[in-house]
Structures are given as C-alpha cells and as structure tokens.
Amino acid sequence: MAAELSVASITVSLRSASGRLVENREWAGSSIGGLAGAAPWRTFRWYRGQRHYSGTYWSATMRDHVIYESRLELARLLFADFDPSVRRIVAQPFLLKAEVGGAARKHIPDYLLVTDEGPVVVDVKPLHRWSKPEVALTFGWTREAVELRGWKYEVWSEPPAVELENIRFLSGYRRDWLFDRGLVDELRGAELDGVSLQRAVACLPGRSEEQVRPAVYHLLWTHEFTVDLDRPFSPAHVLRRTA
Structure with a gap:
C-alpha cells in the first residue's frame, strides 16, 4: 500500500494559532515550527450517545490545555506529558492529503510531538482495529509520508x-x-x-x-x-x- 503513494501529491493544511486557515502547502517544505504552532485542526463535540470520551487535559509540558478525543488518546497524552524528551504536544495538528493508488486520501493524525530526538507523528488506535483494511491503508501511506521527512511515525495502542x-x-x-x-x-x-x-x-x-x-x-x-x-x-x- 505504501508503494502506491504519490510523493509529489502530498500536501498539508493547518490552522494557525490565530485561527487562520493555511491550506494545501507542500508537505516536504512545511517547517516544523509552523506545524508545532498550529491550533487543532478539528475540535470535539459533546452529544448524547457518543461512543468516545472527549475532553481537555492540562499539560505540564505545554503549560496549557491539550484536547483528546478518547480515553486511549488521553493515555497517550499522559505518557507524552511525562516524557522529559517531549518539548511540545500538538493535538489534531494538521490535515494530510495525498494520492494513494490513484485515489485522493486525507488523514488527520492524533498528535504531533516535538522531542529532543526529532518530530514524532502519532496515531492512536485500539489494537483490535489495526487489521481493518481502511485503517491499515491510512496508516501505511501516512507512515511513508512522515518517514520521507526523516521523522518518526508511531501507531500507539493500549499501554501496560x-x-x-x-x-x-x-x-x-x-x-x-x-x-x-x-x-x-x-x-x-x-x-x-x-x-x-x-x-x-x-x-x-x-x-x-x-x-x-x-x-x-x-x-x-x-x-x-x-x-x-x-x-x-x-x-x-x-x-x-x-x-
């Protein structure tokens, strides 16, 4: 699946801290400073019967609140906040778009971590959902896009x-x-x-x-x-x- 990614087609969109929409920039040329300063691309809504537990967490790393959309995302957020190598935590950091196998695809990662070892793009997903074809496809091309920049990509599931x-x-x-x-x-x-x-x-x-x-x-x-x-x-x- 990853081999079907059209590298030239990858773009990134984000929302600046001031709320300004920045769309369809070249992924390879987007600075980590701009991405790390982004506001969440999407925010959660509360509604009756929703399946996920959403909320905000006050992060000691950020000295500010960071959003999460599930209890599993909150768990990853706790681990990131506890990690002394993590310098910034950005939730729902940007929208990636690419052509994969001739079809247009898009994906919003769950977190961007700026660490002493370099940027880490994180997707959070329960282990039992990894094997679903659509999930595997999304993670496959996202991993390739992230690693093209020399960054780390992580799919994170239930911790000990x-x-x-x-x-x-x-x-x-x-x-x-x-x-x-x-x-x-x-x-x-x-x-x-x-x-x-x-x-x-x-x-x-x-x-x-x-x-x-x-x-x-x-x-x-x-x-x-x-x-x-x-x-x-x-x-x-x-x-x-x-x-």
Missing part, C-alpha cells in the same frame, strides 16, 4: 495497565506551583538515592509525611528521581536519583 496507572497517579502532582519550593529544594539535597519511598517521606525532621509525600511524587513526575513503574506503587518502592 500498571505503568499507565502509575503515570496517571503521578500526573496528579505535575503542577509545580502547588509545592513549597523550600521543601522541594530540601528533598533535592537529601540523600535519597536507594532509599525506599517509606523512608523518604520521613526523611526531613520538622516536616510531616503529609507535606513530604506529595513533594516526593512531584520529583518523580519531573524525573529528578525514578522508581520502577512496572509494578503498583508501594512504600517499598526504591528511589533512584537521575543523572
């Missing part, structure tokens, strides 16, 4: 359940302005490498565990410390200081 729940839990501590900066600095200076979570929350004399615990979780969200996310959180989790 425990890892998702751990990241979802830590996301509750992503808002840095809610934390006492003096307390956070004390924890940064404490000898916590190799210390259990149970011991870490009791490590500061004069500070209650109720004060310290949220700050420790915030430092886990910001990757100043790490723990094993492949098993449910417990007091026995061991903190490791990042390099």
